Amino acid sequence: MTTATRTTSTTLRIALAVALAVTLLAIAAWAIGRSSVPSAADAQRSQETARSAAYSEALAQESDAAYTSTYDAAFTAGAAAGTTEGTAAGIAAAAAK
Amino acid sequence: MHDSRMIPHVGGTIGAMASHPTPHSEAAALVAHTRTPEPLSAHEDALLRRILAAASFHGAPQLLDQVRGIQLVPAISDAEHRIYIQHPDMPRSTFSAEGRTRIPNTVLIRTPDGHIAAQIDVWVERGHLRAMHIRWAGARVPMTLPNPEWVVVTPAIVPARATVAPSASTTTQPARSVTSRPTPTLPIALPSGRRAARVLVALLVLALAGAVIAGAYALGRSGAADVDAARATGVQQGTAAGTADGQVLGSFRGATEGEIAGRQSTYDAAVVKAQAAALARAKAAAAAKAEAARVAAAAAAAAAAAPRYVSNTNCSGYRDSRGYWICS
Numbered sequence: 001m002t003t004a005t006r007t008t009s010t011t012l013r014i015a016l017a018v019a020l021a022v023t024l025l026a027i028a029a030w031a032i033g034r035s036s037v038p039s040a041a042d043a044q045r046s047q048e049t050a051r052s053a054a055y056s057e058a059l060a061q062e063s064d065a066a067y068t069s070t071y072d073a074a075f076t077a078g079a080a081a082g083t084t085e086g087t088a089a090g091i092a093a094a095a096a097k
Numbered sequence: 098m099h100d101s102r103m104i105p106h107v108g109g110t111i112g113a114m115a116s117h118p119t120p121h122s123e124a125a126a127l128v129a130h131t132r133t134p135e136p137l138s139a140h141e142d143a144l145l146r147r148i149l150a151a152a153s154f155h156g157a158p159q160l161l162d163q164v165r166g167i168q169l170v171p172a173i174s175d176a177e178h179r180i181y182i183q184h185p186d187m188p189r190s191t192f193s194a195e196g197r198t199r200i201p202n203t204v205l206i207r208t209p210d211g212h213i214a215a216q217i218d219v220w221v222e223r224g225h226l227r228a229m230h231i232r233w234a235g236a237r238v239p240m241t242l243p244n245p246e247w248v249v250v251t252p253a254i255v256p257a258r259a260t261v262a263p264s265a266s267t268t269t270q271p272a273r274s275v276t277s278r279p280t281p282t283l284p285i286a287l288p289s290g291r292r293a294a295r296v297l298v299a300l301l302v303l304a305l306a307g308a309v310i311a312g313a314y315a316l317g318r319s320g321a322a323d324v325d326a327a328r329a330t331g332v333q334q335g336t337a338a339g340t341a342d343g344q345v346l347g348s349f350r351g352a353t354e355g356e357i358a359g360r361q362s363t364y365d366a367a368v369v370k371a372q373a374a375a376l377a378r379a380k381a382a383a384a385a386k387a388e389a390a391r392v393a394a395a396a397a398a399a400a401a402a403a404p405r406y407v408s409n410t411n412c413s414g415y416r417d418s419r420g421y422w423i424c425s
Contacts, residue, residue, distance in 0.1 A: 010237070022306045026313035033317025043322035050331030051338075058339025059346070066347025071355035078359025085360070086367025093368065094375030 134168040134182055141169070141179065143245040145229065148219060151250035152202045156192030156224070160200075163187055163226050176240050179229040189224025197222040203251045206231075206243040212291055215243055399425060 038046075137145070142164060149161040167181040174180045192200070199218045206215040213234055220228040231243065400423055412424030 018302065018306070022309055025306070025310050029310045029314035030317035033314040034320055035317075037318050037321030038324045039320075040322045043324045043327035046324045047327040047331035047334075050328040051335035052331075054332040054335025055339040055342075056335075058336045059343040060339075062340045062343025063347035063350070064343075066344045067351035067354075068347075070348045070351030074352040074355025075359035075362075076355075078356035078361075079363045080359070081356070082360035082363035083367040086364040086369075087371040089364075090368035090371025090373075091375045094372040094379070097376070 133172065134170050137164070137167065137169055137181075138242075140242050140245070144217075144242055144248065145219070145226070147245040147248045148202075148204050148217060148250060149200075151248070152200055153250075153252060154192055154201045156190035156221075157200070159188060159190035159224070160192065160219075160221060160226055163190070167226050176238055176242075177231050177233070179231070181226050181228060183225055185225075187225060190221065192224065193221040194224050197227065205249045205251065206247045207249045208247055214247070217243070217248075399423070 145164045146161060149157055149164065152160075163183060166187050167183040170180045170182055192198075197220060199220055204217040204219065205213050206217065208214050215231050215233045218230040218232070219226070220230065233239065400417070412422075414422055414424040417423050
């Protein structure tokens with residue numbers, strides 16, 4: 001092995017060792033950086049939780065509002081219908097006697 | 098073990114050198130190790146000739162003439178230390194006739210790009226070329242000799258003086274010790290520019306490694322999901338769905354429950370009221386009918402019993418359809 005070849009081999013080994021070390025450190029740094037921030041799964045879970053909470057709250061509010069706004073009219077209509085039906089039933093009952 | 102008699106194939110020249118009677122002879126030990134001396138390579142020959150031809154001290158021409166007769170002792174030589182032997186009858190130089198010293202010139206190996214790669218010391222012992230010590234500037238020692246074309250011989254830095262062996266006794270000393278003697282401080286060193294370049298390269302490598310690591314860390318962090326945006330989206334979606342469903346559910350419940358409650362609130366009373374009214378009307382109708390029948394019957398009876406007059410002058414009553422006065 002010539003001196004140039006041996007020198008080149010040594011330099012190549014050192015370069016490969018340095019490159020390997022840098023690569024390993026870079027992978028470790030990437031993993032650390034990746035683990036230090038929220039992932040897509042975390043965002044998905046957060047979205048689902050927020051959606052569920054907002055759904056329940058909106059459902060309750062809107063349901064109460066719609067219930068209140070429709071109850072009175074329905075009560076009036078029901079009362080009228082009840083009067084009509086009751087009158088008919090009463091007439092029928094009276095006729096049956 | 099260092100006895101030359103144990104080396105039967107070594108004879109002639111080496112044997113003569115071993116027995117060469119000189120005051121500071123170390124030939125015995127040298128011969129003991131020099132089993133296979135060999136001629137100089139063309140490269141080494143050229144290197145020595147280049148050095149000695151450019152040397153400027155007295156006796157240099159004789160040393161140059163000795164190059165053709167010296168042999169290398171490979172058993173005790175390496176890339177840095179080149180140990181030579183030659184026949185004792187070879188004409189001696191006037192330089193270092195009594196001791197062992199280096200040639201006074203400074204011999205440098207300067208590469209074409211101007212860097213000093215090595216310094217060469219040529220040792221002369223009692224007028225004979227004895228060794229060549231190549232002191233490389235770098236940490237690594239090349240396995241080949243320097244290029245003769247790169248030899249630069251400058252005048253001596255210090256005046257030439259013989260470095261006489263410490264003792265003139267007959268104790269044998271390996272020839273390798275020639276190069277182990279204290280040598281002056283290497284006048285060459287890495288040029289400041291080259292050193293700075295190495296430092297710069299090291300710093301660049303460190304900076305590059307740091308940049309790569311920092312880039313990898315940033316790349317890892319760049320994959321972060323936007324939790325706030327996802328949460329906001331979830332709130333928006335949940336609110337929309339909850340609003341729609343709540344309106345439907347609330348309307349259905351309100352309409353249903355309101356209608357039922359309203360119906361229940363009036364049904365029973367209406368039944369009772371209507372029934373009572375109907376019964377009352379039926380009773381009234383029956384009574385009216387009965388009264389009408391009674392009146393009609395009474396009228397009929399009265400009419401049948403009462404006399405009919407054209408004019409009612411005798412009684413109170415009424416006039417019938419035919420014009421008769423009916424007394425009641």
